[in-house]
Amino acid sequence: MVIRENLAAKVATELRAYIADQLGPGSQLPSEKELAERWGVSRNTLREALWLLWSEGLLVRRWGVGTFVADSSEPVVVSSTSIIPIRDAVRMAGHEPTVSHADAETIPAPAEIARALGLEEASPVWRVDRVFDVDETPAVFLRDYVPTRLNGRDLDLTPLTDVNIDLLTVLSTSGHTRIARMEVQMEAAGASGEIAVRLKAPTGHPLLRAVQSSYSAAGNIVIFSDIHYRTDTIRLRFVRTART
Template sequence: MIARSPSLTEQVMTHLKDRIVRGDFPDGRIPAETELAADLGVSRTTVRDALSRLEHEGVVVRKQGAGTFVNAAGLQITSRLEEIWSYEDVLRDHGYTPSVEVLRLEREPAGPDVASVLGLAEGDEVLVVEKLFRENDEPVVLTVNMIPGTLAGSPKRRDARAPIYRFLADQSGRQLAYYLSDIVPVALQGERAATLGVAPGTPAISFEETGYDTEDRPVLRAASFFRDDLLRFRLIRRKAV
């Protein structure tokens, strides 16, 4: 709850972002590192740290010998794939005001695939949490999460509306540290197509992912299905260094 004062680097980042948004650099050129350092009263190292992180975020581009420039393309990226964490936030980033409904919350025996990924024996119990995210009654994202039964108590539907990483932390105390995600093309069928409000056979992207806690133990298996017409993933690809 205590707001720790942002680091100098972070303050420089916000400062630069603000100026970019404000249109302080109409030609897209950002002042030289030494100049910024002098103006802001910090060391060039700190400025460079901030610029590195902004470059990593896709906000600016640096060209040796030439200068640092605002990256117009980066402003088009609404969701950076590697930082997706809560679908509610993703939808908000897209300008939506999402609602969440818990479609399913029950225990069932794990199938062989899920058991293997989560390090369980086949037939061990998993808790299934199925959620639908809507914008104005229009379904956009459907997620199916499976958690080892031993890592959950007897949650109420209301509890399950929280982002899954928070739900998991509340139930088990385990912190979700990272996901390993496969991007998989699917054709939506049957009930799943109906839930998302599309015709059977509609092609869609599914993220199939395994979540690990801070000690690299698998704690979550999830699949997410998207309405491609309402939610599109975009990324920048640059030549590797």
């Protein structure tokens, strides 16, 4: 099973490059039979590779018609089934992410944040604000709270103002901490105040708000996040599979 899953991921990577080089938004892919023969894999493996690209929002299925490259004019669809940075999810969906606003500073932890991170109230924490744009259009306002020390090591999160540096990697390399699980609560929200300004959204514009707790392998919350998505620019996809 592991070998087949790895093969499907490899084919998905090659398909992603093929789509970028030879197909445009809205183009129909060749048939599954043609693609399977081209990559020398079984139809089942090819379908798993296509499913990976569909879950990333790169492909659109039209039942009875075929599989098409997603139209870049539509809101970006990102999958929430994997623990990956927003930047990578956007790139995997075939779009270009940038950071139009970024700020990283240490502050005394508010009571709610201290409780979530298991700290004393007013303990120093990093607050990192970033606005991720998709193809130069504001899409996500992300506010992360992180302890200033992990595993006895001081953290410097100021590099996160660069879109090519992500928090998961910084925690792994500098804090020797791997994120093993994320829990998210979602609710509808309307744009207001700073969020509206940063996302360039009119007051009351529909947003999706996600409050996210990220757990280390040891079971501790090490990132507490408040995330707002512009629903006309980016959408989340949840994929459920049956247990076998």
